[in-house]
Amino acid sequence: MAKEFHLTVLSPTKSLYNGKVVSLVAPAALGYLGILADHAPLIAGLKKGKIMIKESSGGDVLLETQTRGFLEVKNNNVTIILDRPSGVC
Amino acid sequence: MIQSLRQIKSKIRNIENVRKVTHAMEMIATAKFKTIENQVLISRQYLAKVEELLYNLLAHRGALNLPLLNRRDNQDKIILCVIASDTGLCSTYNSDMFCCVEDYIRQEGSKTIEVVAVGKKAFNYFKKRNLKIRESFLEFHGRYSEGIACQILNILIEYFVCGDIDSVVLAYTHFETASRHKVKLEKLFPIEAREQEMHFMLFEPDVQKITEDLIPVFVFNKIKTILLESFASEHASRMMAMGEATENARGLLEDMILLRNKVRQANITNEILEISSTAEALR
Numbered sequence: 001m002a003k004e005f006h007l008t009v010l011s012p013t014k015s016l017y018n019g020k021v022v023s024l025v026a027p028a029a030l031g032y033l034g035i036l037a038d039h040a041p042l043i044a045g046l047k048k049g050k051i052m053i054k055e056s057s058g059g060d061v062l063l064e065t066q067t068r069g070f071l072e073v074k075n076n077n078v079t080i081i082l083d084r085p086s087g088v089c
Numbered sequence: 090m091i092q093s094l095r096q097i098k099s100k101i102r103n104i105e106n107v108r109k110v111t112h113a114m115e116m117i118a119t120a121k122f123k124t125i126e127n128q129v130l131i132s133r134q135y136l137a138k139v140e141e142l143l144y145n146l147l148a149h150r151g152a153l154n155l156p157l158l159n160r161r162d163n164q165d166k167i168i169l170c171v172i173a174s175d176t177g178l179c180s181t182y183n184s185d186m187f188c189c190v191e192d193y194i195r196q197e198g199s200k201t202i203e204v205v206a207v208g209k210k211a212f213n214y215f216k217k218r219n220l221k222i223r224e225s226f227l228e229f230h231g232r233y234s235e236g237i238a239c240q241i242l243n244i245l246i247e248y249f250v251c252g253d254i255d256s257v258v259l260a261y262t263h264f265e266t267a268s269r270h271k272v273k274l275e276k277l278f279p280i281e282a283r284e285q286e287m288h289f290m291l292f293e294p295d296v297q298k299i300t301e302d303l304i305p306v307f308v309f310n311k312i313k314t315i316l317l318e319s320f321a322s323e324h325a326s327r328m329m330a331m332g333e334a335t336e337n338a339r340g341l342l343e344d345m346i347l348l349r350n351k352v353r354q355a356n357i358t359n360e361i362l363e364i365s366s367t368a369e370a371l372r
Contacts, residue, residue: 010135012310013128029294043146044293045302070303072142081138083306 003037004056005076025052042073108338115331122324129317136314147282161255171260172319173211180330183210189272231320238313249278261315262322270322
């Protein structure tokens, strides 16, 4: 089974996602960025676009963001911070 | 009897009215507190993440030259942004705040301190104290909106970036639990890096750009969080104070009712005595 890591997606008004995932694709400033477990420490700016999440349970989650944001990878903990509340549809 | 029955009855009516008012205020404060409490927790969690990210970035700073990070050589002019309430009846919420602010002013005695007052109580207090008030924001009544935070933030940024101010300090009430809050003073500008270990990290696109983007998010959420914390503390203090007042009124009412009954009994006994003695006399 693929190695998993922890993902948190936060907006100023609520927590949008919190759980174990296998892979993540996010719209970073220089283009879409794929992240798997054991990724090197990274801080990236995010543009608006689609955040694609593959969960450990096998499900797929798609978050479409309307705002910019930030992404941090640190010790298999990934945090995505969106900068406005109405960011996701 | 010292008091007539009528006097006691009117007193009871008054106490009852006061009790109704304090009870209503307690309920209102409770409702406001409940709605804001959740927002505080979420906003605090969000801010903690942003803060962590920002300090990570600042630890990697190269030649970061951003207006809000600029340290001034002399730190003589301070803007103190004090957040208090608009209305009273909230126990020691405001007086605790002013106590701490006084301590701070005494500590920083040699420096010029000017105030940005949020809330009528703060405005009145500093006016009476003859401290220069640069700007005041009144009539929020503990209702938070994005607009308020933006207004305050813009003014503070303007003072710091364009003006002659060396640092901006926030004085707010940190919300712990419904019955526990603590006044805190925190420096907002210039934003200073914390002493922390530098870890290897990748950046996309680069440190400068991300920091530039993150700082507005950070300062806005900082102001938002401290406003929410203060408002939550205000509502919680008012809730507790009014709860106590209602309880006291209830105690007073009980005593009064007891007294009323005693006086009534005494009156009846008196009347019976009078009747029986007159009957005796007439025989």
